[in-house]
Amino acid sequence: MKFLVSFLVLVFAAVAQAISSSGSRLLVILEDVAEKAGYSKFLADLEGRGFDIAYETPKSESLSLFHLGERSYDHILFLPTKSKGLGPNLTPNILLQFINANGNILLTLSSSTATPSSIVSLLLELDIYLPADRQGLVVDHFNYDALSASEKHDVLLLQPPGALRAGVKDFFSDASVIAFPNGMGQTLGEGALLAPVLRAPATGYSYNPKEQTETVDDLFASGSQLSLVSTMQARNSARFTVVGSADMLSDKWFDAKVKKVGEKDTVKTGNQEFAKAISGWAFKETGVLRVNWVEHHLNEEGAGNASNPKIYRIKNDVTYSISLSEYSWDKYIPFTVPESDDLQLEFSMLSAFHRLKLNPTISSADSTTYSSSFKLPDQHGIFNFMVNYKRPFFTNVVEKNTVSVRHFAHDEWPRSFAISGAWPWLAGIGATVTGWLAFCTVWLYSAPAATRESKKTR
Amino acid sequence: MAVATDASSAPMELLVSVGKNQSTKTLLRVLILCFIAAAAVASRLFSVIRFESIIHEFDPWFNFRATKYLVAHGFYDFWNWFDDRTWHPLGRVTGGTLYPGLMVTSGAIYHALRALTVPVDIRNICVLLAPAFSGLTAFAAYLLTNEMTTSSSAGLLAAAFMGITPGYISRSVAGSYDNEAIAIFLLVYTFYLWIKALKVGSVMWGALCALFYGYMVASWGGYAFITCLIPLHAFVLVCMGRFSNRLYVAYNTWYALGTLASMQIPFVGFAPVSTSEHMPALGIFGFLQLVAFLEYVRSAVPSRQFQTFLYVGLGGVFGVALLGLVGLTTGGYIAPWSGRFYSLWDTSYAKIHIPIIASVSEHQPTAWPAFFFDLNMLIWLFPAGVYMCFQKLEDEHVFVIVYALFGSYFAGVMVRLMLTLTPVVCVAAAIAASQLLDTYLVYKSPVAPEAKEEEVTDGTAKKSKQSALRSTSQPVVGIYTLISKGFIAGAMTLFLLIFVQHCTWVTSNAYSSPSVVLASRMPDGSQHIIDDYREAYQWLRQNTKEDAKIMSWWDYGYQIGGMADRPTLVDNNTWNNTHIATVGKAMSSREEVSYPIMRQHEVDYVLVVFGGLLGYSGDDINKFLWMVRIAEGIWPDEVKERDYFTPRGEYRVDSEASETMKNSLMYKMSYYNYCSLFPPGQAQDRVRGVRLPDQGPVLNTLEEAYTSENWIIRIYKVKDLDNVGRDHALAASFDRGNKKKKAGKKRGPRVLRAE
Secondary structure, eight states: OHHHHHHHHHHHHHHHHOSOTTOOEEEEEOSOGGGGGGGHHHHHHHHHTTOEEEEEOTTOTTOOSEETTEESOSEEEEOOOOSSSOOGGGOHHHHHHHHHTTOEEEEEOOSSSOOOHHHHHHHHHTTEEOOGGGOOEEEESSSBBTTTOTTTOOEEEEOOOOOSSTTSOOOSOOOSSEEEESOOOBEEOSOTTEEEEEEOOTTEEEEOTTSOOSSOSSOOOBGGGSEEEEEEEOTTOOEEEEESOSGGGSHHHHHOEEOBTTOOOOEEOOHHHHHHHHHHHHTTSEEEEEEEEEEEEEOSTTOOOOSSOSEEETTOEEEEEEEEEEEETTEEEEOOOOTTOOOEEEEEESEEEEEEEOEEEEEOSSOEEEEEEEEOOSOOEEEEEEEEEOOTTSOOEEEEEEEEEEOOOTTSSOOGGGOGGGHHHHHHHHHHHHHHHHHHHHHHHHOOHHHHHHHHHO | OHHHHHHHHHHHHHHHHHHHOHHHHHHHHHHHHHHHHHHHHHHTOHHHHHTOSOOOSSHHHHHHHHHHHHHHHOHHHHHTOOBTTSTTTTOBOGGGSSOTHHHHHHHHHHHHHHHTTOOOOHHHHHHHHHHHHHHHHHHHHHHHHHHHOSOHHHHHHHHHHHHHOHHHHTTTSTTOOSTHHHHHHHHHHHHHHHHHHHHHTOHHHHHHHHHHHHHHHHHOTTHHHHHHHHHHHHHHHHHTTOOOHHHHHHHHHHHHHHHHHHTTSTTTTTHHHHBGGGHHHHHHHHHHHHHHHHHHHHHHSOHHHHHHHIIIIIHHHHHHHHHHHHHHHHTTSSBOOOHHHHHHHOTTHHHHHOHHHHTSGGGSOOOHHHHHHHHTTHHHHHHHHHHHHHHHOOHHHHHHHHHHHHHHHHHHHOGGGHHHHHHHHHHHHHHHHHHHHHHHOOSSOSSOTTOGGGGGGGGGHHHHHHHHHHHHSOTTSOOOOHHHHHHHHHHHHHHHHHHHHHHHHHHHHTSOOOSSSEEEEOTTSOEEEEOHHHHHHHHHHHHSOTTOEEEOOGGGHHHIIIIIOOOBSOOSSOOOHHHHHHHHHHHHSOHHHHHHHHHHTTEEEEEEEOOTTTTOSSSHHHHHHHHHHHHHHHOTTTOOGGGGSOTTSOOOOSTTSOHHHHHSHHHHHHHTTGGGGSSTTOOEETTTTEEOOSSOOOOSSEEEEEEOTTSSEEEEEEOOOOTTSOOHHHHHHHHTTOOOOOTTOSSSOOOOOOO
8 A cells, every 4th residue: 555655656657747757857968058959859859858958168167066065967978078077076986976875977089079078087087088188089981971961981981879788778779870079989897887878880990180191000999899988877877978070969960961971862861760869778767776675574385464564585486676767858657678588586595596587467457566486495594685776778677675685583494293204203102101101100009118128218 | 693693593594494495496596597687688788888779790680671661561571572672683582581589579569568558669679689688598597407407506507608608699689680580599598498398208398399389480591500409309319229219209209390390490391301401410310210220120020130130121221311412402403512611621612712701700610718708617627527427428419519519619719609509608617607606605524424514403403404414315425614614605706707707898898899880998987989880871872862772782781771761783692693793893893893893783872991191990992802702703804803913912001002902892882982081191091000092083974972981981972974975084084174085096997978
């Protein structure tokens, strides 16, 4: 009942906002507020989705990400700025603090402006690397737009990325052809928190346009090493997204018609759809999982149906259920596990004693319940029901419910007469008792008083 | 002169005649025993007066916590108690792994007092239980001694000795709420009942003995001492040709009922039939049947045939039994002697094989001054008393001799076993002292009619003369001069007074410190209380989550559980050596090794004891080598004791300390930020008396959460994993404002992620 009420409250809260699952205050940082005109379609799109947009320049005195220790904004969008640093209000520490406080950042880069040092050192902390000297241009001599970049080959035309790998849900493939003009690529470290969205084609590479050499001898990265749009999802599920080309979000490339080299027909770019997908993901409008409730109970005949008891006994039969919803743009929908992926439950103490697949049982309008039944191990201790579902592009689901598993109480064993192996011993006890009584009777009634006296003295 | 004598003799006579009256004697005896009990209780109250009504030391805190659980949840819940707040995450089947006697006793007292509408806090019952039982112990010593000698004063002396001897007080001051608090009473009383049963040869006394033996088993692991001593006594008696039906009845009754009773305790369970420590009792049980049978056969068949029968039958049975025992032991049905038991025979055994046993200070061999310290003059009266037992040598005196021999040996091997020696010392010393006093304190000379004092108490002399004659039994040893009488009596009185003085001094100075609270003297002589332990535990209780797991060395586990009410990883119930070694490894390894261990065990806080500021020598750095040794026992490849010493083999903590030492978590936690207390270059560790380097250790995976007033307790919080996936060293260096080095400076081919 309780959870139902809180659930309803949550639903209403979600409906009332009807935008990002984590707040609507969006801060856009750009060199000059007037520059926003170039991105009017993208920003209008965001506003249409319910964001309250504030615009600030990095040097602004009034800019402050935190007020009294609380975040002032829920999301930040960085558009390219020309200044070398970002001023005292946007130091890497403050930005990292913003991420730690569960704020989301969408960062756009551009090869035509040098990336601020503050951003570079933040990216280094996140294990995302930019080309040396903050200069780099991604070109591809086989996948460029023949209309606009026939000379420089720096407008890449890319196919929608598709799923990262099997078992990962694809959020970014609505668009048709994506134009990636004038962009800067990144390379990613090995961390599991990083996931590339869009990677350069096999023939793409990055070079430093300032160096006037004919050949590239120290290649930064090429092909699928080179990530054009990358994401990092922190442990607290705060999202950090790097879009290698700010221009691809601009009005110009939203409307542009492009013609891939070697092909005949010109097509309209799908940049608007892609921008929506990537910004929607970055600002937690998609791919947000919510645990509605977790419940475990005894699954035995004659047992009470108390929910979430603190203590079980070894070898109890137990059922565990978890209800999950996924946020999709403006509402919660039932969460379905992607193909060839499993939602797993661990029952663990130091290491897992059980690792079980959770199967969908109940599905409602906005949630799916996954559950699994099993027998507790023959080991007492303090165990955790652990659902640790961390997948690229989904927020982390870590649900740890601690229960104690106790030993058999003294009155929970089968009684001795119920165990056939104990019968010889029971018979032995019976024989001894009867024998003793018989002996006493014989002794009491057969011994004359006189002899007893003499025996005692002896 | 005569008038004066008359005048003085009239009340004297009255007094003496009153003293002769049997019921008056009983009344006097009861009064004296009451006074002795009162003295026993009073001398144990130093700690309450000096400090407060508080539970002492380590183990008592667990007993106290268990008692509170018993009182709050009732007996059956206590019996089946699964404690999920210790030994995280293994938990402890506490109800099945403790001796419940102590808790049940205080629980019963608590409920009885409640029923009598006396509202009393369970803590006060626990604090005062040991003194209360010491009064009973004195009474039990009185009964036991009375079985040994006819002298009425011996029992009272024994009671007095038992009441105030420091050897027993050491474990039974107010607040020392440990199993020994009631176990020593039960030990002495069980021995009394055994002697009684043996003397009378009655099933009733044997059954009573078994009953108290059962209570003893429920109370203390030291019950094995009784389990071995009574069979040994029986065996010696049989070997001396003193087999009798009395022995047969007493022993069999005790063994059968006592074993059944002991098996009711879950912690003991089937140990009486499956472990080597209990085999002597079982063996003697069988042996007695055999002997009784032989006695019967001897009375039935001619002696010649009996000889052959004896050799063949007895030898055969003995051989078969021995083979059976060996076979069952190698087959694993009977547990071999435990390590603790081996260390009783070979004092260096534990040091080599089981560091965890050797690391406990009370398992060390006794230093010989300790005997004098704990027993004072009793230690030289003791052999005299044993000698007197040889003179009479009834069955019960054999018991005293056997007990004295074994008690002395064990007390010499292990400090804490002084406790089991103390009762027999008191009994034997009382026998000797009373013999001395009985001989010298007779106002009237016993033999000769020409003795000078005779005419003074002529009228009443007859009776006393006879009794004096009887009591000394060889009246040749008459003491005639008042001078020698006066001298000996005076000397004895002096010794007794010194004894009392010594006992009081030892009790008040050595045994009355709660060790939870430390006392020191201010320059002006006033007492200054150092209360860091409770301060830190209180902080934990008020500032951490209900289920925050605290990692500390096992010494503090019970106190954290009792005072801070937080789950711990290991505690003083050292049942799982591997788990303790895990904590030892976490403490003695580098942060990079320790952190995953702490994460895996869900540790929230780490607590260390550091005495460097105050000069408190019982701190963790001084215990550190034990942690290393215990960890090395499980992970010899990862933790090596040698690495913690300097190349010259010194154990140092200053700038000369070895790298492994400096990088160990324990070292870092102890000295973290310590230099900031001192002006540059002056940082000093007052326990080890060394100057510390200016640059203190750096902690990345932990952050300081709390440090108590005198820095005795330091508590660190274990950091969570870094939110954006860096390792802690990098994250900490970023927080300090250092820029990360760009990747790609490394030599060799770059490997880029292409997935």
